[in-house]
Amino acid sequence: MADKVLCFTDRGIYCPAGDFHIDPWHPVDRALITHGHADHARPGHARYLATQAAAPVLRHRLGAITLDTICFGERRKIGGATVSFHPAGHVPGSAQIRVEVGGEVWVASGDYKLENDGLSEPFEPVRCHSFITECTFGLPVFTWVPQAQVSAELNAWWRDSVAADRTPVLGAYSLGKAQRLLAMLDAEIGPILTHGAVETTTQVLRDQGLPLPRTHHVTPDLDLKEFPGALVVAPPAALGSDWMRRFGAVSTGFASGWMRMRGVRRRRAADRGFVVSDHADWPALNRAIAETCAENIYTTHGYTDIFARWLREQGYNASVVPTEFGSDDAEDGTV
Amino acid sequence: MKSFAALFNAIDRTTRTKEKTAALTAYLREVPDTEKLWTVALFTGRRPRRAVTTTQLREWAAERAGLPLWLLEESYPIVGDLAETIALILPPPGRATDLPLSHWIAQLQRLHDLPPEARKDQILDAWDQLDATERLLFNKLITGGFRIGVSQKLMTRAIAAALGRDEAEIALRLMGKWRADTTTWHALIEAEDAEADASRPYPFYLAYQLDAVPEDLGPPGDWQAEWKWDGIRGQLVLRGGTHHLWSRGEELMTERFPEFARALDFLPDGTVLDGEVLAWDNGPLPFGTLQKRIGRKTVPKKLLAEAPVVLVAYDLLEHEGRDMRTDPLSTRRAALDDLLDQTPAEAPLRLSRPIAFDTWQALAEIRAMARDERAEGVMLKRLDSPYLSGRKKGDWWKWKLDPLTVDAVMIYAQQGHGRRANLFTDFTFAVWSGNELVPFTKAYSGLTDEEFRQITAWVRKNTQQRFGPVRQVKPHHVFEIAFEGIHASPRHKSGIALRFPRMSRWRRDKPLAEANTLDDLKALLATYE
Numbered sequence: 001m002a003d004k005v006l007c008f009t010d011r012g013i014y015c016p017a018g019d020f021h022i023d024p025w026h027p028v029d030r031a032l033i034t035h036g037h038a039d040h041a042r043p044g045h046a047r048y049l050a051t052q053a054a055a056p057v058l059r060h061r062l063g064a065i066t067l068d069t070i071c072f073g074e075r076r077k078i079g080g081a082t083v084s085f086h087p088a089g090h091v092p093g094s095a096q097i098r099v100e101v102g103g104e105v106w107v108a109s110g111d112y113k114l115e116n117d118g119l120s121e122p123f124e125p126v127r128c129h130s131f132i133t134e135c136t137f138g139l140p141v142f143t144w145v146p147q148a149q150v151s152a153e154l155n156a157w158w159r160d161s162v163a164a165d166r167t168p169v170l171g172a173y174s175l176g177k178a179q180r181l182l183a184m185l186d187a188e189i190g191p192i193l194t195h196g197a198v199e200t201t202t203q204v205l206r207d208q209g210l211p212l213p214r215t216h217h218v219t220p221d222l223d224l225k226e227f228p229g230a231l232v233v234a235p236p237a238a239l240g241s242d243w244m245r246r247f248g249a250v251s252t253g254f255a256s257g258w259m260r261m262r263g264v265r266r267r268r269a270a271d272r273g274f275v276v277s278d279h280a281d282w283p284a285l286n287r288a289i290a291e292t293c294a295e296n297i298y299t300t301h302g303y304t305d306i307f308a309r310w311l312r313e314q315g316y317n318a319s320v321v322p323t324e325f326g327s328d329d330a331e332d333g334t335v
Numbered sequence: 336m337k338s339f340a341a342l343f344n345a346i347d348r349t350t351r352t353k354e355k356t357a358a359l360t361a362y363l364r365e366v367p368d369t370e371k372l373w374t375v376a377l378f379t380g381r382r383p384r385r386a387v388t389t390t391q392l393r394e395w396a397a398e399r400a401g402l403p404l405w406l407l408e409e410s411y412p413i414v415g416d417l418a419e420t421i422a423l424i425l426p427p428p429g430r431a432t433d434l435p436l437s438h439w440i441a442q443l444q445r446l447h448d449l450p451p452e453a454r455k456d457q458i459l460d461a462w463d464q465l466d467a468t469e470r471l472l473f474n475k476l477i478t479g480g481f482r483i484g485v486s487q488k489l490m491t492r493a494i495a496a497a498l499g500r501d502e503a504e505i506a507l508r509l510m511g512k513w514r515a516d517t518t519t520w521h522a523l524i525e526a527e528d529a530e531a532d533a534s535r536p537y538p539f540y541l542a543y544q545l546d547a548v549p550e551d552l553g554p555p556g557d558w559q560a561e562w563k564w565d566g567i568r569g570q571l572v573l574r575g576g577t578h579h580l581w582s583r584g585e586e587l588m589t590e591r592f593p594e595f596a597r598a599l600d601f602l603p604d605g606t607v608l609d610g611e612v613l614a615w616d617n618g619p620l621p622f623g624t625l626q627k628r629i630g631r632k633t634v635p636k637k638l639l640a641e642a643p644v645v646l647v648a649y650d651l652l653e654h655e656g657r658d659m660r661t662d663p664l665s666t667r668r669a670a671l672d673d674l675l676d677q678t679p680a681e682a683p684l685r686l687s688r689p690i691a692f693d694t695w696q697a698l699a700e701i702r703a704m705a706r707d708e709r710a711e712g713v714m715l716k717r718l719d720s721p722y723l724s725g726r727k728k729g730d731w732w733k734w735k736l737d738p739l740t741v742d743a744v745m746i747y748a749q750q751g752h753g754r755r756a757n758l759f760t761d762f763t764f765a766v767w768s769g770n771e772l773v774p775f776t777k778a779y780s781g782l783t784d785e786e787f788r789q790i791t792a793w794v795r796k797n798t799q800q801r802f803g804p805v806r807q808v809k810p811h812h813v814f815e816i817a818f819e820g821i822h823a824s825p826r827h828k829s830g831i832a833l834r835f836p837r838m839s840r841w842r843r844d845k846p847l848a849e850a851n852t853l854d855d856l857k858a859l860l861a862t863y864e
Contacts, residue, residue: 139406139409139410139413140400140402140406140407140410140423140424141410141413141414141420141423141424142423143423258757260423261413261414261415261419261423261756261757262347262416262419262471263414263415263416263752263755263756263757264756264757265348266347267755267758267784271348271349271350272348273348303413306406306409306410309405310403310406313403
């Protein structure tokens with residue numbers, strides 16, 4: 001039996017024809033990287049290939065790596081395989097990776113969402129025979145409201161907090177979610193302060209030309225009195241830490257797809273939960289899969305068993321990616 | 336329903352008691368009396384009679400959402416709440432209305448008179464005009480269990496603030512067996528001449544755990560000590576020739592413990608006792624004996640003979656129809672002694688006798704023997720203290736024995752519900768019997784959120800087998816399990832059952848082989864049962 005176009009090994013997704021891996025979690029010779037989140041772009045590979053748009057963040061996070069870049073849509077031969085990268089809409093620069101060998105096409109989705117967030121290159125459906133899809137939110141309870149509606153909630157919370165003499169502190173992962181939220185905030189309300197981890201990544205993306213509002217990095221010598229009515233954006237780990245004490249009375253907010261569930265909202269013990277996700281919700285997952293016209297679907301990351309069963313009932317030849325993909329504790333990942 | 340939904344959101348999104356109280360107070364000032372009454376009823380666990388089953392709800396919701404039922408069933412344990420799961424999977428409403436909470440409750444009550452198909456139409460029609468939060472609340476009206484962090488105390492405070500009334504009086508009015516569909520807000524809360532419901536108990540006064548040394552409490556002479564009994568807290572209300580027995584959770588236990596009907600033969604009308612219900616035969620029987628009576632609505636004669644109960648009384652809240660709660664404990668106790676000293680042994684009543692002691696050191700020595708008396712420790716009550724309501728620091732302390740502990744191996748894990756959905760929080764533990772691990776207890780609490788997160792990640796990677804929601808994990812982690820008592824139980828494979836087991840420490844330092852053995856547990860059983 002001929003090798004499959006892509007197969008699943010204990011290092012990750014592997015292409016025998018091209019001798020490369022996609023988002024591997026153990027060091028390999030050649031790694032194709034969908035995007036810069038830590039569970040996809042790991043250190044230690046000999047050679048990296050990623051989109052031009054993802055490159056600055058990868059260099060920022062992984063330091064001196066041997067990185068080759070590719071444009072969206074550009075075709076490149078690697079051994080017996082032809083690869084191309086297509087927008088995944090997850091975070092700026094994020095890609096699905098299309099691999100074609102002898103006329104058979106596979107696509108590894110990486111992480112993706114369908115809604116245009118105004119910053120990430122919008123998701124592009126790619127026709128293929130086999131589609132490896134994430135399903136972080138692969139349950140029908142996960143449906144998102146339009147971004148404009150969450151923006152209104154966010155800004156109302158900012159105004160209400162300031163009126164109640166509390167500083168709103170918004171917890172968000174430093175790559176992707178933080179910038180998306182920055183773009184959703186109404187800078188007319190007041191200044192925006194950032195934690196160092198958020199500020200550096202934001203600056204990397206700003207330097208790439210992304211339209212992001214002005215932010216002020218919170219340093220020990222920054223005089224907070226000069227920023228009345230400010231909102232603070234910080235990584236989730238900073239919520240409730242000593243670092244936050246400087247702001248006095250605060251109202252904490254947390255933005256994630258998991259905030260759709262009341263149990264998780266309450267466990268986070270943030271004052272407010274905002275349902276904002278950079279992953280596809282249930283309807284979007286189903287739509288994306290239908291638009292690939294693929295017959296074979298492989299589910300990974302998330303509710304893989306349940307989602308694969310559902311897809312089989314819809315007539316797909318669906319199965320769960322057989323290997324353990326590092327941590328599937330997606331709730332604490334970058335969602 | 337919009338104002339009730341807004342109240343729910345305001346309460347649900349904060350953990351600050353002050354903000355919750357303020358939201359509830361503002362709401363109570365705003366809405367009509369029928370809305371107030373139902374809100375308070377729901378928050379105290381009173382809901383309309385169930386007209387549709389949760390099975391029907393699941394089927395109808397799946398059908399309406401165009402999903403197979405199994406997919407709803409798989410989603411439910413992940414969300415952790417059925418009412419919420421249904422609210423989340425339904426398609427957006429087709430139209431918007433704003434009918435009051437009481438309208439929807441009336442609608443649900445009318446369902447009883449309708450044939451099943453018509454009930455379904457009504458439910459689907461309701462779902463089609465409610466937004467996400469309103470749907471969750473509507474579903475909760477059917478499934479029950481409004482657990483939203485509104486304590487009785489918080490609600491009492493909000494009502495008192497909204498009405499400018501005394502908190503203690505409101506607390507008293509909310510007790511007892513009222514129903515929202517047979518009373519009015521006026522009769523329940525406001526009516527000056529409301530005839531005191533003969534069954535109505537007083538709010539319980541709850542003790543704090545003493546974590547410091549008793550020396551900090553001042554001179555021993557200011558305090559009364561007695562055993563901390565290991566039974567069920569109960570309040571026996573004798574008024575108007577009737578008797579009612581209430582649990583601390585405000586549950587009426589009268590039917591369950593028919594022995595107390597005879598209390599009327601020995602005590603005068605207008606008497607209310609606070610005490611502990613214990614299985615008793617010339618002294619307290621093991622808690623396991625009392626447990627046979629808990630949860631049984633009717634009691635067979637044989638069981639009545641095997642596990643007879645008494646009330647070991649420690650306080651007198653009402654005497655000759657007079658509310659005694661503001662009198663000092665010493666006065667209440669003197670009156671209690673007078674009442675119970677004259678009762679014969681056949682009466683289902685005993686006096687919880689004070690323990691004489693001169694110094695804290697002497698009391699500490701007596702406390703160390705608590706397990707011999709089948710007690711959990713000692714209670715300390717200030718002699719000049721009134722009977723307060725709720726958990727208040729200062730006058731009542733429980734000074735419990737240190738718990739017993741064993742080191743056990745985690746072998747099964749299951750996800751929690753509600754706030755703990757998506758985390759593995761429910762574990763089964765085992766001890767060694769030769770080379771075999773024998774399960775002997777479950778435990779759910781005692782770890783920090785961070786520890787639960789860590790163990791959850793570990794469970795996901797170390798699952799060996801799945802049995803529905805239960806995962807068998809690699810025997811690896813050792814936990815110290817603390818518990819208050821141990822008794823023989825033929826229903827368990829290990830032959831023992833624990834009282835209040837919880838995880839007191841994650842013993843990362845302890846190798847698997849050094850966990851305790853079944854023989855160790857049997858030795859504890861022999862010593863302490």
